Amino acid sequence: MLLQRLHDPKLSQTSYLIGCATAGEAIVIDPTRDAEQYLAAAAALGLCVRHVTETHIHADFVSGSRELATRAGAALYLSDEGGEDWRYDYAPAAGAVLLREGDGISVGTVRLRVIHTPGHTPEHLTFLVTDGAAATEPIAAVTGDFVFVGDVGRPDLLERVARQQGTMAAAARALFRSLQRFKSLPDWLQIWPGHGAGSACGKGLSAIPHSTLGYERRFNWAFGVSDEDEFVRLVLAGQPEPPRYFGTMKRLNKEGPRLVHALSHPARIAPERLPGLLAVGAFVIDARPAADYAAGHVPGTLNIPLNGSFTTWAGWLAPYDRDLYLLTADGGRVAEAVRDLALIGLDRVVGVFGPEVLSAWTAAGCTLATIRRMDVAELARGLGEGSITVIDVRGRAEWEAGHIPGVANIPLGELAERLDQLGEGRPLAVHCQGGSRSAIAASLLQANGKGNVVNVTGGFAEWERAGLPAAKEA
Numbered sequence: 326m327l328l329q330r331l332h333d334p335k336l337s338q339t340s341y342l343i344g345c346a347t348a349g350e351a352i353v354i355d356p357t358r359d360a361e362q363y364l365a366a367a368a369a370l371g372l373c374v375r376h377v378t379e380t381h382i383h384a385d386f387v388s389g390s391r392e393l394a395t396r397a398g399a400a401l402y403l404s405d406e407g408g409e410d411w412r413y414d415y416a417p418a419a420g421a422v423l424l425r426e427g428d429g430i431s432v433g434t435v436r437l438r439v440i441h442t443p444g445h446t447p448e449h450l451t452f453l454v455t456d457g458a459a460a461t462e463p464i465a466a467v468t469g470d471f472v473f474v475g476d477v478g479r480p481d482l483l484e485r486v487a488r489q490q491g492t493m494a495a496a497a498r499a500l501f502r503s504l505q506r507f508k509s510l511p512d513w514l515q516i517w518p519g520h521g522a523g524s525a526c527g528k529g530l531s532a533i534p535h536s537t538l539g540y541e542r543r544f545n546w547a548f549g550v551s552d553e554d555e556f557v558r559l560v561l562a563g564q565p566e567p568p569r570y571f572g573t574m575k576r577l578n579k580e581g582p583r584l585v586h587a588l589s590h591p592a593r594i595a596p597e598r599l600p601g602l603l604a605v606g607a608f609v610i611d612a613r614p615a616a617d618y619a620a621g622h623v624p625g626t627l628n629i630p631l632n633g634s635f636t637t638w639a640g641w642l643a644p645y646d647r648d649l650y651l652l653t654a655d656g657g658r659v660a661e662a663v664r665d666l667a668l669i670g671l672d673r674v675v676g677v678f679g680p681e682v683l684s685a686w687t688a689a690g691c692t693l694a695t696i697r698r699m700d701v702a703e704l705a706r707g708l709g710e711g712s713i714t715v716i717d718v719r720g721r722a723e724w725e726a727g728h729i730p731g732v733a734n735i736p737l738g739e740l741a742e743r744l745d746q747l748g749e750g751r752p753l754a755v756h757c758q759g760g761s762r763s764a765i766a767a768s769l770l771q772a773n774g775k776g777n778v779v780n781v782t783g784g785f786a787e788w789e790r791a792g793l794p795a796a797k798e799a
Contacts, residue, residue, distance in 0.1 A: 326435050326456035326464075329366045330517075330534065333357060335636040335665055336386050337523035339534070341467055343454060344372040345433025352376035352432045354452060354467050355519055356389035357668050358585065360396045363389075376432055378402035378424070380469025380519060381449040382411065384482050384571040385526055387670045388578045391419055395584060402430060406441045407448030415581025424450060434458040442471040442507065444500020445478030445526075451507070453514075465515035466538070471503065473518045475531035477547040479564050482526075486572040497557040501550075508548055512539030525571075525637070528564050528722075563722045566736050570640030570669055577670055585672065591663065594650070594676040596685035599623060608644060609678075611652040612662055615764035619780065621693040623686050626652060628768035630761075631662055638765055640669045641738040652678040696767045697752075697779045701788045704754060704781050708732075713752045716740075718766040719785065723758065725798040729788060737762045737769075744773055756781035756788075 329342040342363060344351035351372040353363045356379070367374045374397040379390045381404065394401035403413045405423035416423060424430075430437040434457040442451045451471050453463040470478035480496035483489040515537055522532040529546075542548045550556040577583075603609065603625045611618055612631040622628065629638045631653065643649060643666075651662055651674060659677050666674055687693060699707075707713035708731070715732045717724055724734035735743050737757070747753060753775060757763040760782040767780040789795060 326454075326458065327351070327370050327372065329370065331362060331366060332521075332534070333668070334523075335633055336668060337521050337530075338386060339517075339519055339521070341517055342366050342370075342372075342374075343432060343435060343437075344370055345435045345458075346371070347458070348433025349373060350375040350433055352378065352430060352435075352437065353393060355379045355383070355469060356393045358387045358389040358392055358582065359664060359668065360389055360393040363393055364397060373397070374399050376400050376402065376430055378430070378452070380451065380467065380471070381446045382413070382575060382578045384486060384567070384574050384578075385520075385524065386668050387574060387582045389582075391415070391582055392584055392586075394419070396586070404441075404448040404450050406450065407443065407446065411446065411448040411579075413581070414579055419581070438463070440507075442468070442503040444480050444496055444503045445470040446483065447496075447499070449478075453510075454517075462511070463514060465517050466507075466510070467517045467519075469519040470526050471500075472507065472516055472541060472545070472547075473520060473527050473530045474516065474533045474536040474541070475545055476527040476529040477504065477545070477560065479527055479560070481561055481564055482567055482571060482575075486567050486569075487575045488572070493561055494557055497560050498553060500560065501553050501556045504547055508538065508542055510538055512537065512542070514538040516541060523633070525565055525567055565720045565722060566738055568637055568641045569738060570645075573645055573670060582670070583672070585667065590660070591651070591674045591677050593656075594678055596678060596682040597689070599678060599682055599686070600689070600691070602650065607650055608647050609650045609652060610639065610643065611768075612658075613652070613654045613680075615761065615780075617654065618768060619696040619698060619764065621683060621695055622768075623652070623682065624694040625772055626768070627765075627772050629765055631658055631665075634761065635662070636665045636669055638737070638762075639666055639671060642741065642765075642769065643671055645671065645673075648673045648675045650674070650676045650678065652680075652682060654680050694771060696764075696771065698782045699754065699779050701781065701783050701791050701793065704756070704788075705791075705793055707752070707754065713754050713779070714748050715754045715756065715781075716747070716766075717757070717785070718755050718762050719757050723785075727785070727789070727795045727797050729756075729785065730794055730796040737766050740766055740769055741773065744770075744775070747775065752777045752779050754779040754781055756784050759784040759786050
């Protein structure tokens with residue numbers, strides 16, 4: 326048996342390529358839309374991708390199962406569990422093989438056995454992997470969003486992003502029962518999860534890429550709770566706000582993602598076109614670092630730095646029904662940005678501007694905008710004098726765990742919808758934990774017409790390090 330783990334750090338998502346060297350074939354589980362990486366990985370191992378499947382209808386990225394199966398001429402396998410509402414709409418048209426509890430997939434001498442593990446989603450499957458050339462019992466479980474290292478998949482997404490009202494508690498109970506059944510498997514069973522730290526599909530995921538069931542039984546909190554009601558309470562408490570695009574992903578992945586065949590390469594646009602595009606409401610993402618954007622940027626653009634959080638915040642803040650434009654400092658990273666956006670279904674990137682647009686803007690007699698930055702000492706003085714309005718743009722659970730006394734919480738993902746709650750007149754300072762999210766927030770406020778916006782660069786972490794007072798919610 327051959328194994329290749331393919332991890333996307335921005336999505337904090339893992340796909341698995343499992344192959345049989347004797348047969349020269351492989352299966353890919355939970356692929357993203359970037360099909361080329363799996364074809365290349367298989368070829369490097371001397372394998373052909375003959376089978377493609379996924380653990381569940383994903384919420385955090387556009388599934389690449391249909392894309393890869395089409396490109397590779399492979400068999401596509403999809404869950405047939407979960408009831409009518411949670412079956413894949415496109416499965417018949419795609420010629421998919423439907424999987425239920427106890428079914429199997431053979432990849433040469435490698436055997437995958439399907440177990441139905443509902444809770445995170447009703448149709449969720451886990452695959453038990455047996456290396457038939459060496460063993461008669463499974464070596465690992467590909468658990469998707471069922472069991473992570475240190476946590477379990479959140480059961481609230483159907484209600485919070487798919488608008489299936491009243492499903493959270495029932496899903497949590499289903500998750501509890503799946504765990505009780507799963508934990509009877511052998512201690513040696515390796516856990517190969519779909520996500521790690523940084524994913525919004527859970528609240529306490531470890532950065533360790535894999536584990537064993539024996540270890541998780543001892544140290545994963547979810548396996549230590551024997552009372553179902555208490556488990557329901559704990560698993561639903563403190564879950565982070567799910568990114569808004571999760572609902573769109575659920576719909577796309579159920580209906581059938583559009584085949585892209587190859588990621589687009591948007592054209593470079595002449596700098597002098599930018600004023601006209603902004604005048605008609607074009608959505609322009611300035612992907613430069615936050616400090617560069619703060620020092621000088623074209624008014625009306627939104628700063629989402631091309632870093633590890635780019636995909637998440639683009640999904641939160643960029644529209645799916647409008648053309649998008651990118652402004653980058655490094656032309657070599659355009660393909661990276663386009664790929665990142667395509668992984669979450671933001672396919673309408675129609676043009677790219679380079680850094681020369683800034684000098685062209687000033688040469689045309691226009692003024693670049695800036696964002697003032699302040700440290701926590703200046704923030705404390707402003708609060709004491711009552712001369713500034715301050716907004717905490719961290720998640721609700723973060724705010725409840727500790728915040729600056731008297732400072733309201735509007736999570737960054739909700740900020741655009743709650744602009745009417747912000748006062749006028751005084752400087753408006755925004756802070757997060759360390760300054761990254763607040764930099765995006767400041768650009769969003771400024772792009773929406775809010776003047777005199779200030780980014781608190783050190784955030785709440787610096788506030789605490791300075792020994793300044795903090796409050797907690799009871």
